[in-house]
Amino acid sequence: MNDSAPQTETPGEGARAPREDDPAAPAPLNVPRTPTGDAGVDAGLERLADADHLATDGHLEVYEDVHRGLRDALTALDVRPGPPGPPPPHHQSRS
Known part of the structure; x- marks a missing residue:
């Protein structure tokens, strides 16, 4: 081995890389x-x-x-103004 040449670390060296056959490893x-x-x-x-x-x-x-984000999105639907409703009926007073 040449001491003057820098050694490159292969992926997974130094840290425990998850093994594909490790049942405890996260899996998508x-x-x-x-x-x-x-x-x-x-x-x-x-x-x-x-x-x-x-x-x-x-x-x-x-x-x-x-869940918090979806709940906030649903709550925001309740707060948004909807289309204006029909105007209240106009009652003429009898004199």
């Missing part, structure tokens, strides 16, 4: 996520992909975050 669920057209909802759906790279004990934080 590969659940398809279809865009809805609502930016907030779509961001939440994409956030679910973060759980694919976490161990099971890390999923709860992602799911709670997504």
Whole structure:
């Protein structure tokens, strides 16, 4: 081995890389996520992909975050002003 040549580290050296045959390693669920057209909802759906790279004990934080975002999106639907309703009937007073 030549001491003057820098050694390159192969991927996975130094840190424990997950093995494909390790049943405890995180595995993507590969659940398809279809865009809805609502930016907030779509961001939440994409956030679910973060759980694919976490161990099971890390999923709860992602799911709670997504649930909070979806709940906020639904709440925002209740707050948005809708189309104006019909004007109140005009009653003429009798004199």
